[in-house]
Amino acid sequence: MKQKKVIILYILMLIVGLALLFTKSSPTPVAEPVVQPKVEVEVKEKPKTETMTVAVAKYDINKKTILTKDDYYFKSVEVDIGSNGKSKYIGNADEIDAYVTKNNIAKDTFIESNFIASPNSEDYILLALKEGNYMFPFKLDQFDSYLVKNLKGGDLVDLYVFYSDEELANSNAKNYKESKLVSPSDDFIKNRLKPIIVGKKVLYIDVDDKIDQKFQKNDVGKIQLELSNQEIKLLRTLMTNSKVIMYPSTYDKNIDDGLRLLNDKEKNWPLTDKAIFSKKKQINLLKGN
Known part of the structure; x- marks a missing residue:
């Protein structure tokens, strides 16, 4: 009689264990972290500069003026390397002295090469004569x-x-x-x-x-x-x-x-x-x- 009780007890324990096994909730799945694609940031290098000397108008200069050293002065400025600054602006007196202005030039304006005409040029003769x-x-x-x-x-x-x-x-x-x-x-x-x-x-x-x-x-x-x-x-x-x-x-x-x-x-x-x-x-x- 005693052995029957033990067997029944084992059977109950087995049933309870199986019940617990099937009724136990499965763990919540952990979401894998989303890997963001790497964005490559383009780092622009600052343009390298150089110092150059440019001619600047001392005062308002009228068209058809033959330039002398009294009309301009030279100033040092920073320009980007590779820019057209060297060809655009006047760098020394030989490139401006005795040239004639093609247009009016305001005071403190950088004098550009296309603002003036060189002696012996056709533009010079037409502009210099009153x-x-x-x-x-x-x-x-x-x-x-x-x-x-x-x-x-x-x-x-x-x-x-x-x-x-x-x-x-x-x-x-x-x-x-x-x-x-x-x-x-x-x-x-x-x-x-x-x-x-x-x-x-x-x-x-x-x-x-x-x-x-x-x-x-x-x-x-x-x-x-x-x-x-x-x-x-x-x-x-x-x-x-x-x-x-x-x-x-x-x-x-x-x-x-x-x-x-x-x-x-x-x-x-x-x-x-x-x-x-x-x-x-x-x-x-x-x-x-």
């Missing part, structure tokens, strides 16, 4: 080579006539002498210089590649001047039978009417009241008091 003026070539000889070395486009020059007032005996009248103006003069004591046109602008200079140090050539080139029609008539007439000499100007600014000096200072020159050089070609502007 309306109503003309380009006139003044031929230089070897003794004028100092002008080539010291002058540039935009500089000013004065023109003088070199002459003397000589007394000549008149064979038709006893002891009667008359004055005759001679140019050039071979009498050092009687040599005179008279200003005829002043404050005129040099457009550009045409020179040979090399100046002949042995003076084998008669000329070294030409200086192209900006002159009015009236100034050209006077100068060209004088050049037919006289010696005209060019010197760096004593004036600071270009003078539109370069003949004006003749009127107010004529009295300072002890000239005769006769027309100079020829009765056939009277030049009233050169007559004395």
Whole structure:
């Protein structure tokens, strides 16, 4: 009887165990972490820079201005390596001095290469000439080579006539002498210089590649001047039978009417009241008091 109870107890325990085994809840599955794809962040390298010197306008510069060192200054700036800064801007005086402006340039503006035109270029000639003026070539000889070395486009020059007032005996009248103006003069004591046109602008200079140090050539080139029609008539007439000499100007600014000096200072020159050089070609502007 006792053995039956034990067997029944084992059977009950087995049933309870099986019941617990099948009724036990399964563990909650753990979700696997979502792996985000790696996003590669492109790191842009900062562009490397370099320091360069650029020309800057000192003040507002008008179109058709022939530039001098008084019109600009140089400033150091940072530019990206590989940019067109070096070709866009002006880096030294040789690339700007005596160039002419194609447009108005505001004060403190970086002067770009396309803002200006170089001497001897077609744009330069068209821009540098004021309306109503003309380009006139003044031929230089070897003794004028100092002008080539010291002058540039935009500089000013004065023109003088070199002459003397000589007394000549008149064979038709006893002891009667008359004055005759001679140019050039071979009498050092009687040599005179008279200003005829002043404050005129040099457009550009045409020179040979090399100046002949042995003076084998008669000329070294030409200086192209900006002159009015009236100034050209006077100068060209004088050049037919006289010696005209060019010197760096004593004036600071270009003078539109370069003949004006003749009127107010004529009295300072002890000239005769006769027309100079020829009765056939009277030049009233050169007559004395």
